[in-house]
Amino acid sequence: MQATGRTASVDDAAQRRSSALGATAQDDAEPPRRRIGRARSYKPSQEQIVLLITLALLAAFSVALPGFASIANLLNLLRSISVLGILGLGMGLIVISRGIDLSEVAIMAAGWSVALIEMQRGMPIPLAVLLALGIAAAIGMANGLIIAFIEAPPLFVTLASGFVIYGVAFWLAPAWVIYAPNDAHGLLLLGRGHLLGVPLPIFVFAGAAIAMHLFLTFTSIGRFIYAQGDNPEAARLAGISVRPLTVLAYTIVAALAWLAGLVWIGATGSMQMQVTQGTMVFDVILVVVLGGVSLAGGRGSVLSVVVGCALIGTLLNAFTIMDVNTEIQNIIRGVVLLAAILLDNWLHPRDEETARQGD
């Protein structure tokens, strides 16, 4: 009697397990995008709001600002935001995984400054490009290792590493502006070239965005990054190797910083160390948060970054046309970022019961 009872309960358990497995398989089969869309339908989607604002601004500026609505200006707008966009893709990835990288701009500047100095000193250009990539990846990996294994808060780690990167890079390449060799057409092509009349940076941004979207949506590692950002502890308990994943994420950010630097050099012909001292990294965060990649982690997508980028690009372009003072630009951007953070906070409030300190 007892034996039968036990068998029955074992069977029950097995059945439950198999049904649970079935459910998981079903979930996996379902396109992840739909799940995100469904979750959004409860509240106004931040991406849609931002998109609407962008369109409204575009319309307003087209009417109000002479020369804004021309094809050339719009292409110019797209080209100018592509560097910001590529950096934003990296920042978006890391914010989705519930991290942040304040050293992203410094990585871009440092890796390329050293590489350009080496080019000037006679290093073959392909080798120097690889050197820049190597430096960037090494820094990103170091960031990731410290964050993953020492478990120090990413905000502080990347803040501090930003200082270190700037200091060491300036020691290796002591100049505020370092010019690329003029004859390095291959190097400058991505930033300068055109394809079918469209500037290449736009293609680079689009390519990177599509690649990132595919990575985040259709690879298991990409889904793991969402899982980690949503609930790192649950992800770890589910068997995801969270630490290597963190290192990978920070390395990818650094690689994207390298790509952004490549486009930057093509567009300007030089790398400016000054960007490490400015507010560019906050523009990148602005782009990401504005588009709806929540700082709480696990939310948002590549589309969020693209939308955020469009809004910021529009604003920046309009500021340039209107010739607004940099300080006033900073104030406006600060207020917009603050509004975005508060909006994010309203849409995705922190759970007071589970919120962690220090973020």
Next chain:
Amino acid sequence: MSATTWDATRFSKRLRASYSPRLLLSELLLKQWFEPVIPFTIMLGLFGYFAVSIHDYATFPNIQSLMRLYAEFGFVALGMAFSLISGGIDLSVGALFAVCNFATLFFLLVLGWPIAGVIAATVAVGAVLGGINGVLIGYLKARPFLTTLVTLIILRASVNLLNERYATVFATNTSDSTVWDFLGEGFVLGIPVNAAALFVTLLIGHVFLSRSRYGWHLTAIGASRKAARHAGIPVERMLFATYVLSGVLCAIGGIFYAARQSSTDSTTGVGWEFQALTAVVLGGVSLAGGKGTVWRAMIGGIIVFLLTNGLVRLGIAGYFTSAVIGIILLAAVCADVKWSKNRGKAVQKIYVNPARLPLSPAPSLRRESGTPFAQNDRLLAAEAIGLDQVEGPEDVLIDRQDRVYGSTRDGNIIRFSGPDLTRREVFAHIGGRPLGMQWDREENLIVAVAGMGVYGIRPDGQVFKVTDETNRTWYKLNDDSRLRMADDLDIGPDGRIWFSDCTTRYEMTTNSLDIIEGRPNGRLVVYDPATRKTTTVINHFHFPNGICVAHDGMSVLIGSTSLCQVFRYWIEGPNKGRLDLLIEHLPGFVDNINRASDGTYWLALVGIRTPAFDLAMRKPDFRLRMVKQVPIDEWLAPGLNHGCVLKFDETGRILESFWDPTGVNHSTLTSMREHRGYLYLGGLENNRIGRIRLPDADPDWTGYDAYWGNKRRDRH
């Protein structure tokens, strides 16, 4: 060998037995004051380095000017410290400082207000701007880091715009107020006025943070916001107030800076937020919140200031300073995270420090050996009292009415009475773990209670405290003023209570670790009822356990469990204060010692030595590995499945032994008492009190009479 060399050897041996670097470290890590010691040492080292490498650095005028330069940054760092302790962060401090600096100059030079008005208005500006942060973070629950980063950008941009507009106005206007000059250049008792103000602020801040209700609320919120909310602390309001406070501190800094510099430019306070962050984290204010003091923030602040100032004076380029600050911040953050996570574990890992403890050769126990230790079966016939009604009676005691008392694990004193000793009652509940017992002259039952101290029970069952602390040893890191594990006691003819406190490093539940450590962590303590004072008589004693005042009242016999020896400490007479070794070779681990009716003594052995355990006592590394790598129930232990009682005379000669070699009825014997021709047995883990008949003993002798009645053998 002369006496001096012998003493020297003994001294160095004792030194090595008492102190090891690891031991020192493990006790250091437990100290609250140990954490700030590291940054404090760095601070002094840094000052020393610059004093050597910079000419005229360590002179009074230079120190004065350093203080003047530092004070404003000190205010800003203090604001950062408060926000960090509340579990947030205020990155806008540098920009707030710059805004307040501008505001001061604006009110003074452009609007021409009086000084008091300028100060009040500037503080109000700081409070309002801090209040914006406070509303965003406290009430709207925005993330402190990014929120204050954004306010930093906005404030910085605003102050730059304003500076551009008013720089020439400031440069051409001056104030001729003497108060203003005093704020900028004055001294108070030789200290620059801004540094003096900082010091006063620190004092107030310290009292606020560590002694006031609001400071505690602030710390509680930082330590756990959720718990603070559940405890009814107004989290939103407190956070709001914290950022207001931070803003006010920045405003005070800004006022002094304006008074000193009378100018403003785009570099005022730039990067101060990150320097302040580095400073307070370096000082040991935890990023996780809820931990830190104003002094520690200042130590960190001074380090960062000395470093940046010194590097500039040494002509080091700015980017190098940036890298150094970054590396320090990185290291401080990592150290903070790792330290707060692993401190407890680190202490646990190195707290047990076994010492080499070669025991003297053990005599043979073989039945045919012919020694008084030879094993026999004399305890097998013991009758059981209160079988399964007592939980480990460590000590037994019998009163003049023949009632039997046992001190049990559950914190009780159990009493058995009636003709067959079958009536069980709880005589008193003390708590802790009652161990050794003795009657005083008034027939109060004095009990040594592990974990509590020495307590007494009046004949009516009422419990009173005798003592629970002794004098603290000034050179010991572990606070040894509390009695951790009072083990056994006895009372001298003058009423002084002598008792053993067997360990100062462990607790009742972990006292086996003290035996495994084999260090002299115990002590002999005396309580004098006449003066109500408790004094440590012998510090550094190897696990003192049994205590018995000799029949003549001139000395105290002390059983050392971990040394397996018995000592005699003279308390009266010409040898007063001397410690003699009385019994050198014993086959087991000594527990209680009590008087016998014929002028000799009873001695209980709680465990029997084994060659393996003796070897382990000579191999400290082995014992360390055992403690670390083997679960506690697999540890090497002495033979505990024997019961043994010995009898010895005043010279320390062993006369006879009583054995229960089976360990079934009476193992781990810790106590025995003679009473009217019977010997009563108590054991630490036993479920009974045993009793055997002693045919040759004085049938009228009782313990009370041997101390206070007609059976005394001292001078009376």
